[in-house]
Amino acid sequence: MDSLRCFATDTPSATKELGQTLAELLTDGDLLVLTGDLGAGKTCLTQGIGVGLGIEDRITSPTFTIASQYDGRLRLNHLDVYRVGQISETLDLDLPELLETGVTVIEWGEQIDPALPEDRLVVRLGYGDGDDDRSIRFEAQGERWTARLDTLASALGTWEVQC
Amino acid sequence: MTVVLAIETSCDETAVAIVRNGTEVLANVVSSQIDIHAEFGGVVPEVASRAHLEMLEPVLTKALDDAGMTGTDIDAVAATHGPGLIGALLVGVSEAKALALAWDVPYVGVNHMEGHLFATFLEQPDLEPPLVVLLVSGGHTLIVHLEALGRYRILGSTIDDAAGEAFDKVARYLDLGYPGGPVIDRLATEGDPTAIKFPRGLLTKGNVGDFDFSFSGLKTAVINYVRKHPEATDADLAASFQEAVVDVLVTKAMRAADHVAAKGVCLGGGVAANSRLRERFAEEAAERGIDCLVPARAFCTDNAAMIAAAATWRLANDGPTGLDDGATPNLALPTV
Numbered sequence: 001m002d003s004l005r006c007f008a009t010d011t012p013s014a015t016k017e018l019g020q021t022l023a024e025l026l027t028d029g030d031l032l033v034l035t036g037d038l039g040a041g042k043t044c045l046t047q048g049i050g051v052g053l054g055i056e057d058r059i060t061s062p063t064f065t066i067a068s069q070y071d072g073r074l075r076l077n078h079l080d081v082y083r084v085g086q087i088s089e090t091l092d093l094d095l096p097e098l099l100e101t102g103v104t105v106i107e108w109g110e111q112i113d114p115a116l117p118e119d120r121l122v123v124r125l126g127y128g129d130g131d132d133d134r135s136i137r138f139e140a141q142g143e144r145w146t147a148r149l150d151t152l153a154s155a156l157g158t159w160e161v162q163c
Numbered sequence: 164m165t166v167v168l169a170i171e172t173s174c175d176e177t178a179v180a181i182v183r184n185g186t187e188v189l190a191n192v193v194s195s196q197i198d199i200h201a202e203f204g205g206v207v208p209e210v211a212s213r214a215h216l217e218m219l220e221p222v223l224t225k226a227l228d229d230a231g232m233t234g235t236d237i238d239a240v241a242a243t244h245g246p247g248l249i250g251a252l253l254v255g256v257s258e259a260k261a262l263a264l265a266w267d268v269p270y271v272g273v274n275h276m277e278g279h280l281f282a283t284f285l286e287q288p289d290l291e292p293p294l295v296v297l298l299v300s301g302g303h304t305l306i307v308h309l310e311a312l313g314r315y316r317i318l319g320s321t322i323d324d325a326a327g328e329a330f331d332k333v334a335r336y337l338d339l340g341y342p343g344g345p346v347i348d349r350l351a352t353e354g355d356p357t358a359i360k361f362p363r364g365l366l367t368k369g370n371v372g373d374f375d376f377s378f379s380g381l382k383t384a385v386i387n388y389v390r391k392h393p394e395a396t397d398a399d400l401a402a403s404f405q406e407a408v409v410d411v412l413v414t415k416a417m418r419a420a421d422h423v424a425a426k427g428v429c430l431g432g433g434v435a436a437n438s439r440l441r442e443r444f445a446e447e448a449a450e451r452g453i454d455c456l457v458p459a460r461a462f463c464t465d466n467a468a469m470i471a472a473a474a475t476w477r478l479a480n481d482g483p484t485g486l487d488d489g490a491t492p493n494l495a496l497p498t499v
Contacts, residue, residue, distance in 0.1 A: 012380075038336050039383035043323060061324045061379070063332075064174075064302030065492060066248060131387045 003140040005153040006163040011132050015041045015125075016048035018136065018159050023052020025152055026103045028074055030144075031117065033109030036125030041134050042107040045125065046078055049105060062107070067093060075102030082108040119144040137163065165478070168226070168237045168262070169471035170219070172255035173247025173275045174301070177218035179226040180467035181237070185281075185475035186288045190229035191461065191468045194218045212250030219258055226467075234266040239483070241474030244272035245494025246302070252490035260486050269483030271474040275465075276496040279431035280309060281476065282462040282469035290456060295425040297416040297444070300432035300465075301327035301342075304412075306374045306419045307496070309429075312476055314499050318419050319374025322365075326408055327434045329378035333385050333404055337397055347401045348437050354402030356439075359388060359395070361407040366414060374419050381407055405439055413443045420453060427454030435463035 009015045026049070034042040043061045050059040055072035062068045062080040070076045077098045084093070095115060098104055109116060119142030126135040136159070140149040153160055164184065171178040181190040227233060242259035245252060256272065263270035279298050284290060292312070298305040304321040324332070327344060334343025339350065361384050364377035385404055389395060412434075420428050428448050434440065441457045448455030462469060 037386075038332055039379075039386045043379065047323075058320075058322055060321055061328060063328050064325060065246070068493065127390075131383075 003146050003149060004163055005138045005149060006161050007136040007138070007156055007159040008128065008161045009041075009134050009136065009159055010128075010130065012041065012044050014159070015044045015134055015136070016051070018156060019045040019048025019050075020052035021155055022152065023049040023103070025148070025155055026053070026074065028102060029100065030103045031099060031120040032103070032105045033116065033120050033122045034105060034107045034125065035110050035122065037127070040125035040127060041136075042125060045123065045136070046076075046105050046107070049103070050076055050078075053103065067098075069102075077102055077104040078107075079105070079109075080107040081112050084112055118142045121145045135161075165238045165475055166232070166236055167239045167241055167271070167471040167474050167478070169241040169273070169467040169474055170223075170255040170259050171243045171275070171278070171465055171467040171470045172215045172219070172251050173243045173245070174251060174465060176465040177215045177222050178465060178467035178470075179219075179222045180471050181226055181230040181232060182285075182468055182471035182475065185472050186285055188285065188468045189232070190226040191466060192222050192226045192229065193461070193464075193466055194222045212248070212254055215251055215254040219254060223258075234262070237262075237266055237268060239263075239269045239271055239474065239478055240266070241271040241273050241470055241478075243275045243278065243470055244484075244488065245491035246275055247490075247492060249490060249492045252492065256490045264486070269478060270486055271478050272484040272488050273470045273473045273477065274494055274496060275470075276303065276305070277315075277477075278469040278473045280307065280315070281472040282431050282458050282466075283429040283456050284312075285462055285468055285472050286458055287456050290429075290454065291426050293423060293425050294427050294429055294454075295416060295420040295423060296429045296431055297412060297435075298432045299326045299412060299430075299434035299440075301325060301331065301434075303327075303432060304376045304378070305496070306416055308419070308423050308425070310499070313480060313497075315496055316498055317496065318422070319376065319415060321376040321378060323377050323379035324382060326376070326378055326412060327432070329382050329408060330434065332382050333400075336382075336386055336389070337400060339397065339401075344434060344437060347405055348439070350398050350401035351405045351439065352402075354396065354398030354400070356402040356406035358399035359403035361385065361388075361403055363407055363411050363414075366411050372418075372422065374415050374422075376411060376415065378408065405437070409437070409440045409443050412440060413447055416444070417447050417451065420448075420451065425453060427456065429456045429458075431458065431463060433464045436460045
């Protein structure tokens, strides 16, 4: 299946740059689900996406606040649902309304999987060999993303590697 | 004479306090919810708001009992209206407005961060500005220049993770339990703070006039170290990690104090309960010969007495808050 593409970065700033380049191709209503261990670079990638969306505010970890919003070319909804224990508890986040406007990035989004629409780009971040090496895997789910994956991957060609 | 009853429900704690004239604490009740959250390894938003709902009435009753008062003795009711988790904030705000209506007294919405700034004045009302306040908690890491009451400038803040968040995440990675702060504080006393040289984020000489913080790299450095040195003891990791955090916090706060020629420095926020931070902060202030106020732990962690203190000042200066005012999750500290 051609819905999988892999990338690699070797510094946090490269991860940010990848996010920035990706953001230039994002459109209203896009949903990105970020998964990966502590320190894998989820917030770092999101900071890059923020730059690419023309957001000037400082993007910080939403671990404590759960959800933050920033205004740029498109609005960025930045969520961290690590501690949202049960699906019923996501009702309070008002996801359907959030997802309608702007780009939504959800860290630890797999934890609330059933509450999310099928159309999404799953981004898996993992540790590599060196301290700063990171593997970044895109999994396109749903027509919205499978149709665009080639375009996205070629824009990110600098960092693309064999899966 | 103004007696203010304040409610604080912005995060973990359900707290109610009654304070006379902004400094005399008549009751200060905090119902720690740590038992509920320990199962989940963090703040669980809806569990938090449900727990606040359950805890609020008993905490309120105890506060009135402790003060030996009833509603007729209260001159104003205050609540934290941001920043914080929306569901949790609304519990306190709604209760405070209902009480204000029922008792026919003014309502005052208080910024949680301004509350932390006022914690200092609860214990030392005659403290003289200008001050530099280091506010460190799970969600915030700020250096505030307090020019006068109500006049604040933010000199620096975190560019990624908050200091308290770094404590929680490192504790989570090492499987030490929640909340991470007290566990690491305790473990660190058994470890060697010089065992591992962890990075000091944004603390190079070129950054002397920069009061911002970065703790994300430190968190990753701890993880990388453990992957390469599985034999490292939790105690040494805790002590060395804590030393790195404290080093950056204290150095930057003192540089800020020099920068604005502050008469004194204060600590606030949950991380201000950390033993090593309190010790180093007081030492460095003493070296500079400036006032240092490190509030009692009960006034550093979330509490309602500080909200009552801030409310007293706001009520006198700005008047009451309208009952149509809601809760704002990302409310910023009002700055000049």
